[in-house]
Amino acid sequence: MTTSPWYSLHPYPEVPLFHYLEQAAARHPGRPSLISPGGETRTFAQVHEAARRASRLLRSDVAHGDRVVFLAPNSTAYAVALYGAMMAGATVVPVNPLLLPAELQPVLQDAEPTVAFVSSETRPVIEALRAHTPSLRAVHVLDDFWSVLDSLPGGADPVAISARDDIAALVLSSGTTGSPKGVMLSHFNLVANLRQTLASGMSPPYSGLLNYMPFFHVYGFAAIMGQAFAMGLPQVIIPRFDPALILQLSGEYQVHTLFSPPPALRGLIAARKAGAPALTGYTKLIVTGAAATPPDLWDEAESVFGIPVCQPYGLSEGTAATNINPLHRIKRGTVGPPLPDTEQRLVDMETGQDVPVGGQGEVWVRGPQVMRGYWRRPEATAECLMPDGWLRTGDLGRFDEDGYLTLVDRLKEMIRYKGHQVAPSDLEAVLLTHPAIADVAVIPRADIEAGEIPLACVVLAPGATADTEAFIAFVNERVNPIHHVRxxxxxxxxxRNPSGKILRRLLIERERAGSL
Structure with a gap:
């Protein structure tokens, strides 16, 4: 077992996540907080009051513990509504706005939201499903939400929150058709992980932040937004990835740390090579995340931008982060040691025993950031969350002599496409509805741009004709673009094994050997 080399941060404050917004508004009322790409700026005092007004607006439709779903691209109004919902005692459910109605319906049925926040683009999707969502009482459009808040007479004080017991957010571990699982993160989980990541010093107090990670990802709404509120830092909310704009704004807002998952980092490199502005002297560090950083990308990023790259590790079930490289001692190719007050084990899957240094085993994590469980999924929770608090991550790794973790592979079957999780079983279910397909398995194929792409291995029905393009079109018409078979x-x-389970590893090995 490996323990954290950092100083302990115990005891962790038992406060709601929005405590840090309240604190920033009291300490720095006139300091810029939320900024749109066009420069429209709201101060911490304005953001806090707007969140209180959003909370007041929701009180007639939201009881303590109700779910509020979000289906929209990033915006300053989204951030305010998110915190306002938590102030009203709600559990926020941020959802990928690209989900198709058939993919969103099981999410709504599972979460049973009473309120939805949407954009003008996604409102028709919610309205189309309203008849199937009897719990839904109100839909608010974020496009003009600031003017709605400005028209209200005042805000409301937050409801009393039990930091350990109240679920602040349900983060979807799989937002696709089938069985989406909501990761239950308490206010205590989010606050503890925020304190842990702040201890790494990634965001110094004089810096600005760019937040273009989608808010339906815990990296966006918790890790980055939480740091900005806790540190009293300005953050520019960017709705869609625009590499040239990001490089430009990094200089304008004196961004010290650029958070960028590997696919976005490739986009930034390409934009710079095409003539986009260089990173200024303010930017000292690139922190990747959401997917593994290939060695060639690590090399190219450091060469093009002239600053170090740091790879952390985390998963939604561990709030956002469990490991990070100390900035004074980054080991390339590793994700660093565990964060403060975080324990890790590497467990041999056959013996259940800890493996020695240098050996490979499944990564187990225990700490204050570990989730409460999966929403309404007791069996799935029991499979990965042990009674003594250990979380089985499904990832395979090894420790070096300093306790730095290197990820080797994933035991989980999820495919990581541009940092998004794609469930093979969902794509298989769609493909099997085609009459010409007798059997199918979807596996990851390495891709230099996306990290991984879904590759479908198809067995034709007797007498059927092989038509690659038609089969790909068939499945892709039925899922959102992120989940396309490529x-x-x-x-x-x-x-398959005797019980009928796909032996996906055998197909992956054949694909890597070029024998498929």
């Missing part, structure tokens, strides 16, 4: 091959049979 390649397809034909095989004689899908390997």
């Amino acid at each position: 390649a397809l091959v034909f095989v004689d049979a899908i390997p």
